[in-house]
Amino acid sequence: MKKIGFLSFGHWTPSPHSQTRSASDALLQAIDLAVAAEELGADGAYFRDHHFARQYASPFPLLAAIGARTSRIEIGTGVIDMRYENPLYMAEDAGAADLISGGRLQLGISRGSPEQVIDGWRHFGHLPSEGATDADMARAHTERLLDVLRGEGFAEPNPNPMFSNPPGLLRVEPHSEGLRDRIWWGSSSNATAAWAAGLGMNLQSSTLKDDESGEPLHVQQRKQIEVYREAWREAGHTREPRVSVSRSIFALVDDRDRAYFGREGNSKDQIGYIDANTRAIFGRSYAAEPDVLVKQLAQDEAVAAADTLLLTVPNQLGVAYNAHVIESILTHVAPALGWR
Template identity: 75%
Template sequence: MKKIGFLSFGHWSNHPAYQTRTAADTLLQSIDLAVAAEAIGLDGAYFRVHHFAAQLASPFPLLSAIGARTNKIEIGTGVIDMRYENPLYMVEDAGAADLISGGRLQLGISRGSPEQVIDGWRYFGYEPAEGETDADMGRRKALQFLDKLRGVGFAKPNPNPMFPNPPGLLRLEPHSPGLRERIWWGAGTNATAIWAAENGMHLQSSTLKMDESGKPFHVQQAEQIRLYKQAWKTAGHQREPRVSVSRSIFPLMTEQDRYLFGRDSNSVDKIGFLDSDQRAIFGRSYAGEPDQLIKELAKDEAIQEADTLLLTIPNTLGVEYNVHILSAILEHVAPGLGWR
């Protein structure tokens, strides 16, 4: 059995073929899609976070709204770029969203990926400390976020407060018990996957990672996951780790499906470069008749290693079409692979 969720990049553009022409369209349709996804039996609604782009950027209002409209579906991110964040304020936002949803938040964070502008986090008022890289800064902020999520008091109270204080040092409020154990790290390398395990975070591995061996993407990703699981065991954590992988999967059920995604039936891994000098491998998309998809996906080693599969969706095609895609996967692909 696998948990299956969707992952939306939340694009919008004033394009005649798009159902999401404005930011309001994307936000409101994201809520509607999460409600519909829960109704058809999907396990998770996840959203990317990108700044300075016509895409979703401020996840907590959206996650809170979804939490208030749904009852059981997991809600989360994949991922929040910690270079842009104030960890303490984020603790408050995340705590509120988790309480509104009844403890269903599964928050994916990371050091971030190449962005729309050069050093965009500087515009948010953040600078790496002396001797730090921006990646170091992102990881440092992540650890600060994790620490404050524990709900342990750390701030000295005012002796003459506006409102009475409880005894001792004060913590951030609202505190959501258990949220610390539902934080995921988006890892692009084997080393950061191991670091995530050592720090008690679940693992998110997307359709991109640094090319560390020249092997096919799914093989490298499976190796990354196995290294993560071993590091988790070595760290001695007393709870089970979770691992998600992202995939673009399109069952070709209708003529519209074939028109939109038929070209992806011969998709292969691609090699590219991040930040001009980092060689990366991008995983293939899967498109085909359900029987063909079952055969191809059964060979994907990383999916076999993961307990959660996040299906990347073309959100610009609207709620109805995306429900069609997700339903086709649940009904015609997942059972053949033992996922359902």
């Protein structure tokens, strides 16, 4: 069995061709799609986090709302940019969302991607320490978050508090037991995958990765997963880690599918630069008749190696069509590959 969920970037634009013409549309439809995905038997509803953009941001109200409307499906992010986050405030928000959902939160975090604005994290009040980079700051915020999520007291109580305190040092509340083991790191390189394993985080590998060998994306990701799992073993963690990969996959089962994605059938990996110094490989899209998709996906080494597959969805096409995209994979593709 392989867990199958969806990943939405939450795009919205005031265009007559978009089903999400406002932030309100995008958010409310995200809740409806998560409910529909649960009813279809999908395993996860995941959401991207981008600041200063017409996409999802501030994920915790959305996750809490979905947690209140659903009962089984995992809810998560892929990913939250840790350069922008106050780790203690984030621990409070995450703890509340996890408790509302009954312990279903799967929180994907990372250093973040190229931004809409220059050094946007500065506007949120965050500055790297002297001699450090913004990536260093993101990792420092992450390590602090992980420490806080352990639930151990660290703050000295006021001797004259407004309300009575339990004995000893105080922790951030609300605390959700087990959330610390459901933090994922979105890694674009082998080195950061190993770093995440050392800290006991699960691994998310997206449709974009640092091009470290010139090989196809799925091969590089499979090797990244191997590096991660070896680092996990060396760290001596006792639980089994989880690994997800993201893919754009469309089963062409009706005329709508062929009109929207028929031309994606010849898609290939692409090489580009996400900043001046980082050469990256961008993964292909899969779009074909179900029997062809089964053969293509059987050759994807990273999908085979991961326990979780996140389907990127075109959210601007509306809830009904995106539910159809998810159902097509669950019905026509997953059983033939042994995922269901």
